[in-house]
Amino acid sequence: MPPVTRVYSTACVLTTLAVHLELITPFQLYFNPYLIFQKFQVWRLVTTFLFFGSFGFNFMFNIIFTYRYCSMLEEGSFRTRTADFFYMFLIGGLLMNLLGFFVNLLFLGHAFTIMLVYIWSRQNEHVLMNFFGLFNFQAPYLPWVLFGFSFILGNSVIIDLIGIAVGHIYYYLENVCPARERLFESYDGYDYIEEERDIPPSIMCLCAHPYGGLLDVRTDQPLYDRTDDTCIRYMKGTNMMFFGGLIMGIALEHSNLHRRVALKVIVLFGSSVKKLMAGIMLVTMFLSMWISNTATTSMMLPIVDSILLEIYIANNFKEKNVVLQVLPPNNNNNVKEEEKENGINGEVTNDSNQSDQTIIGNMEHSDLKTLRKALMLSIAYSANIGGTATLTGTGTNLVLQEVFHDTFPSSTSLTFTSWFIYAFPSALITVVAAWLLLFLFFLRNHKETKESGEQIRKASQLKYEELGNLTFHEIAVTIHFVILVLLWFFRQPGIYPGWADLLSNDKSFIKDATPAILISISMFLVPARLDQIFGKKPDAPNGIDRLLNWKVLQTHISWGVILLLGGGFALAFGVKESKLSDVFSDKLQHIEMQPVIMTFVLILIGASVTEMASNVATANVILPVICQLAVHMEVNPLLYIVPTTIGISFAFMFPVATICDFGLARVEEPDKTRYMTQEVVTQYYRAPELLMGARFYTESIDMWSVGCIFAELLGRRILFQAQTPIQQLDLITDLLGTPSSDDMKYACDAARVHVLRQQFKSPSLPSLYNLSTYTNAEAVHLLCQMLAFNPDKRISASAALNHSYLIEGRARYHSCMCRCCYNFGEIRRYATDLEPNAPMPFDNSFEKELTSMSIVKDRLHKEIMQKCMSSNRVPLCINPLSASFKNFASSSVAHPSELPPSPHCWE
Structure with a gap:
């Protein structure tokens, strides 16, 4: 049974059993806003989902459906994405709790079950269902069938409607919204918080504040003065x-001073793994106090990777057989530029007397994987924590300073010094606590020898010496x-x-x-x-x-960050001038709660919201309201806003909460936990028919991808590199010209209208000759046939292999390898540098064993792992639990075998 399903199902059964044994009563479990906020009985937010009534038909119906569809979701679309599945639980529960304030419902467990059923049915639209043998229907109708069944039994249909509504909201945010690319951006909170638009929505405050009526409270102020007041907030x-x-x-x-400081601290601390992690966390914390968290993380990742490489080499080879040498960059012309940047200039050379001796590694993959996870997490966490220690460490602290000074202009209690005196000790304590938790969770059973600790110190010292003198x-x-x-x-x-x-x-x-x-x-x-x-x-x-x-x-x-911060100040100004903060504070001041408890609640609210939104945007929206709340409650505002600001900066719960967590995108995984992806076509290589709504995966789609890769090999750059699918299609039409209606016969109607209503474009295929100096007429001809807009006119794989451009290349590997097989007049000569040295004829019997896609994937994985081991490199692969992979897997370009985006995205 999957873990989340097991925990939730068990909790439901135990809760019902406890009520049946009269250990607790339903009156202690039901949802009651008054008891939650006035009596601080916050457990009711959770227990309202755990009780389905006493043992009987209603309980059995809900628990069976909950277990069935919860497990199918967790083992299906959420496989290897346990964190995302828990995230779905959290979002669904929060939305239902919010609806519970407006609807008089005591228990929401049945609505939660309907939500699970709805999400599964929408993600499996083509599954045929049967209702007790009476009639058949498609899976998307299942929630409505249950809705009708509840209506016939006389149950409350409001619960079913809440479950369907919340399920649809989550399905839209998880599956539909990432796949839709809007042609026009609107000014709203979601756009501002997302921070991922070409034009930062924060500058739209310049339009929204004067013309949107947000500053109309001051009726005596002319329009241009309102614009000036808004512009001032940006700088x-x-x-x-x-x-x-x-x-x-x-x-x-x-x-390069930051790199010198980082390596020096690692040299001082790096005599063991636990000390190494402590040194990495301390130096990351210190640097993030003055440099942006993202820049600090990006700088520390290659340093840690290079040290991990040395640990891997040290544990794989005997010291008597291998000599580790770190060469200066000018002594090795074959070192890649990216390795020079990351400081990985070392190489492993065998002793001259033992060059033929076989080297066998003894490093366990799980140890390396666990160590790398711990170090990567330590960098991400300490970068976030260190940013809270100074006012300039993160934009959230500056938002606090600006909001506080705007609300209390005469106060001088919040300065760089006063903030540092408060925040630095707490940041240091938090880093120590994070180090302890990471050590206990990842490294308490780590196998470490004296030799490996010495190797860490030597590797760090050599990396530091490469920097030269100060x-x-x-x-x-x-x-x-x-x-x-x-x-x-x-x-x-x-x-x-x-x-x-x-x-x-x-x-x-x-x-x-x-x-x-x-x-x-x-x-x-x-x-x-x-x-x-x-x-x-x-x-x-x-x-x-x-x-x-x-x-x-x-x-x-980062000019966008500066605009974002200024836009946040403008947004806070609008919240204050429109009296919105006063409205919220008036509603909240009647809550009877001790200041300490209120502080804890505000920290939880800030830390929860920032897991799904930008830290700066969250602070700009929440902090003005909290300031007014403190004034109405006659409490020192710093008691509320300072801890809340720290909580907003601690975006740790989900990988998407902060960009610093993206460092975990690559980890080594053992064979037993590997899940290779399905058919994946990145957006850069995606065929135009897929971009325009085609629902069939054919050979021509693969040929388009091969053509894009072929062009990339010729030009050493991506041919169609765009940020969105619509921009991708525009780049394709810029090269191939506006297609005819017959060429777009597989496209949806809305996509076809979108292309045809644009200005007519002429083909620019001669520009393909500029890809490189080696591009000839045969290469361009083959490329044009691979990149035909109409998939029916696109060249097939067999025809491409028989193209004149590729026949010449195949002749160089002719099995006979005799000169009589080459036509000297067509410059097809015997190439001595490509002469094969195989001891026996080529054996293609292995191809007969590849009878299924799973066998191909398994063979490919083993081949990659063997190459990684033989080349003395840390085997890296896609981590399906990382934020980068999950964002990619949920996007519209990840799985062409699934249904394409809705045609409404073209309207």
């Missing part, structure tokens, strides 16, 4: 402080960094007058944005080389090298 002092912090972070990355560039950036931190700390420490108080008695005369921009300007002026300061050897290609230049800044800075 306030807090945003400029964040901008200065980003510039300092980019300077640290540009000088440069003047790194020293200068360090000095600027220290000065900036000191200026932030001692501007207005509160305990004694700061340097800002010496310049003016006005508390708001100088704020934290001033030193941030001042230090940024200084880094644009100071040379990066010591000899250029004194005018010696100004031999830089573009003059004097600076600590930071505009080209580097423009390339690395």
Whole structure:
């Protein structure tokens, strides 16, 4: 029985049994908003789903249907996605609890069962069902059949309707919404929170606030003044402080100082696995205090991967047989550029006297997998935790500062120093707690030897020595960094007058944005080389090298994040000016709850919402309401908003909650837990008929993908690289021209109308000659036949193999290998560099054994694993539990064998 199904079914049975034995009563389980909020009986939010009534027909009916469809979902579409299945439970339960405030229902277990039935029926539309042998129907009608059955029995149909409604909402969000690409974006909360649009929806506040009536409370204000008030929010002092912090972070990355600090700490701590993880977490926490969490995570991942590689090599080979050498980059011209960037410049060389000796690894895959998971999670968690330690560490803290200063302009209690004094100790304690949990959960049974610990230390030391001596560039950036931190700390420490108080008695005369921009300007002026300061050897290609230049800044800075933060301030301004925060606070102030309990509830709300939404957007929506709530309840606002802000930043529950968790996209898995994907065609290689709604998977679709890969091999770039399926189709028509109606006969009507109503495009096939200097007429001819828009006119696999362009290549591997088989006039000559060295003729008997797709997948997996082991590399594969894979698997481009997106996406 699947784990979630087992837990939920068992809980339902035990709850009913406890009521039957009179250990508890139904009055302690039913849903009651008054008892939940006034008496804080929060268990009723869960127990309302666990009781189906006393033992009888109603109980048996619900428990059988719950077990059946819950297990089919968990073992079917949610296989290897247990976290997503639990996420479905959580979302469904929350939505039903919200509906419970408006509908007088005591128990929601039956509605939850109907929700499971509805989701399964929509995901299995072609399954034929039978109702007690009376009549047959398709699976999507099953919830409505049960609805009619409940109506006949005289049960409340409202429960069935709630289950159907919640099931449809989840099905839409999980299956339909990711597959739909809207042509026009609207200004709403979901678009703003999602943060994944080409034009950040946050700038739409400029239109929505003046024209949408959000600022109409101030009727004496002209329209242009409302626009000015909104524009000011996009670049306030807090945003400029964040901008200065980003510039300092980019300077640290540009000088490579962050990598030196990380490797030095790992060298000091890396004598064992548990110390290595502690060092990685501490340095990640420290760097994320000043650099963005995502940038810190991206920097730490290749460092950890390189150390894992050394651990793998050290545990696979005997020291007497293998000598580990880390060569300088200029001594190995064959090292890949990506390996140079990641610091993986090492190679394994056999001793000259024992080069023929067979090397057998002794490293267990499960140990390596567990270790890598622990280190990757430690990076993701410590990056999020470290961002809460300083005001500039994450945008959520800056939102808190801005909301607090807008609500209480005269207050000076929230400064960089006061925040650091509060947040840094709590962040340090949280990191220690996270390290302890990760160690107990992953590494308590890890097998470790003295030799492996020494190898970790040596590998880290060698990586650190590759950086060379400390440069003047790194020293200068360090000095600027220290000065900036000191200026932030001692501007207005509160305990004694700061340097800002010496310049003016006005508390708001100088704020934290001033030193941030001042230090940024200084880094644009100071040379990066010591000899250029004194005018010696100004031999830089573009003059004097600076600590930071505009080209580097423009390339690395996240302008979208700055707009997002400014849009959040504008959104908070609209919430305040429209009195929406006052409305919510008035509704909430009548709740009789102790401040400590209220703080805990607000933390839970913030931490739960941010699991499904952006941290910055969540803070901008929630914090103004909490500030007004604290004022009405006569409580210090910092008691509510500071812990809530920390809770919003701790987005740990789901992988999609923060981009830092994407580092777990690649892990090694043993054979027994591997689930290879079904037919997968990425969007870049997807045939136009699939993009336009075709419902049949044919050979021509595979030939289109082969043609895209062929073009990529010729041009060394992706031929049709777009962000959305609609953009993908536009790129195809740009090359092939506008297709005729006959070419689109497999497309849905809406998609066909979408293409035909656009401006007519002429084919630009001659541009294929520009793919590379080796592209000839035969290659273009074959490519055009593979990329025919009409699948019926697309070349077949057998015809492509017999094409003149490929016949020449096959002749080079002729089984006879004699010169008589080659036509010298057509430049088909014997190639000595491709002469086979096989000791016996080629045996194709293995092809007869490949009788099913599962056998092919198994053979392919074993071949990959053997190659990985023989090449001394960590075998990496797709992790089906990672956020990246789950987002891909649920998208419209993942499984062409399933039904395509709804035709309504073209309207």
